[in-house]
Amino acid sequence: MKTVWTFRALDTLFFRDGTPFHQGEGGFVQPKGTFPPTIMTLQGAIRTALARWRGWEPGRETDWPAKLGGPEDLGSLQLYGPYLQLGERMLYHAPLLLFGKKKEQTWEITRLVPGDPVCCDLGRDIRLPRLVCPVEGGDPLDAWLTCEGLEEVLADGKPKEHQIYSHDELWKEERRVGLERERDKRTAKDHHLYGITMIRPMKNVRLVVCVDGIPDDWKLPERAVLSLGGEGRAVEATITKVQMINPWPKRPELMEDGDGLIRFTVTLLTPGWYEDPEAVIRSGPPEVPGRCVSACLGKMMQIGGWDMRNGCPRPLWPVLPPGSTWFYKAPASERHRIEELHGKVTGPRSRYGMGQLLIGTWSEKEASEGWKR
């Protein structure tokens, strides 16, 4: 059965980053909330809900449905996401080949393209990304795009104003201070004050996860309240059966250049979990044919999560952030292989929906013309 799960926060959510809490120590570094959460958090909530609807309760491990796998596998499930949804519009993290800033409600954006070969710490003849046009005070775009906006970017263009959403338009951070009660004295317990940053999604912002592989004979409610993330915060989950799962943008037409090569980009739609992250940073995901020319990558994220079965945190693992983009050249004979990569999930955690790739295009002409420092 193919289903789409949308999650609406009832109030705030807390998905802790890798920063540890420290008890009884000083220091101002406090755990922050991240948003959207990783699929590791969401898969736990989804599988727990599915198991409960099959009659399982915590502590009754023999009742756990085998089809839902275990701590290290998903059984028969295949997940895709998480994506964001604002009202009826799906939103995706902007590819990191976009660079710019928002100035008084107006976005000033340019693209990054492979620059001239240089000798640097990565080796000889390395083509570092460079800007097509200068944007004073800009940064790699940390924003969200609508489906149409992302299709523009994949087709070697730029998104329009109304297709870009900054974090502030989608969620707010809410700092909270908590304490432990001294139960006998009914006062705040010394050295047990803590601060966390929670996330309050704006109205009509939802998380979306697509779940494939749920047995057809399982009965699912249309709506349910689940707890998600830290502090057992509540979300309303809406579960819809669908015919097809493809909530990602369309692939642009791949054109063969005069030299018989196809120039294409590979962008991560979801975080990329790979066995050898260093190799992937240098030459892209292992499944991609052709030669990696350049890349625009974000800072590695750390993904952990909570192992409910064993009651302990999962070890942190470095993953590439969504939006990371590699520029490739490949012979035209590889066209079919390249096209098949669009929407494909890659890496050892592909069943979790991690490492989902989108194919776009880039042009050598744009790379060789335009603004140079």
Added chain:
Amino acid sequence: MEALIMGLLAETSLHPGSGQSTGAIDLPVSREAATGYPVVVGSSLKGALRDKVERERGRQDPLVYEAFGKQANAGMVLVTDARLLLLPIRSLSGHFRWVTCPYILERLERDLALIGRPNDFGSIEVGKGEAALAQIDGSELFLEEISFKVKQIDQGILDRIVDAVAPLIHHKRARRRLGRQLVIINDDDFSHFAKFGLAVQARNQLDNNTKESQNLWYEETLPPDTVLYGLLISRTNDGNVLRALRDLLMKQPYLQVGGNETIGQGWCITSIGE
């Protein structure tokens, strides 16, 4: 899914604090980041409920751990934030008013639908500077020092709102005056009162011997008669724990939430919306 809605009527001022701030108010109340509305955060409400059960039933009572969990596992009851529903605002035109806005009522609709009690209040249109109420006396209503142009609220809409909100208020007398005192203002106008309309008290610590001021600070509180509500949701298929908690709250409805307990703040009376 078993769930219930719990109303909280403030009997005394509430100080659900958010720690210190560097602004004009040293100890503000906690607020929702997106709306700026005062809120009793879920962890605070859950702690207060846990404390309540421990005091009524004893610390070792199974209900404490089953409902609220322990170090090794989470409890079976999910507690949301207590959201603002009605804010008492002083009126120069007469007695205070219970003020709310279309967005808050929309949230209530959504939350009621979530727990399986769908309500449709209908279309509530209130322009900026307008106040919709049941009984019009004159053409203007003053809330604090701001003048609002009054308009008659549709009786059908008012009845539906009162039917949904009244069960969240414990006292029958207070329920009876709900329709009379309810005022719905525009979302933007309500934002102003939610941000700037709360009571701010100056507090002072005196030196025992010289009676000189040692520490002066300002703190913000939600006024008595504020109405908030939260959802209590069973995390398992078995709703027995939630029902036991409901029964306890129906017998012993008073709950202390937030800070300053020793100066009489934080007392609410709960009401389970059946």
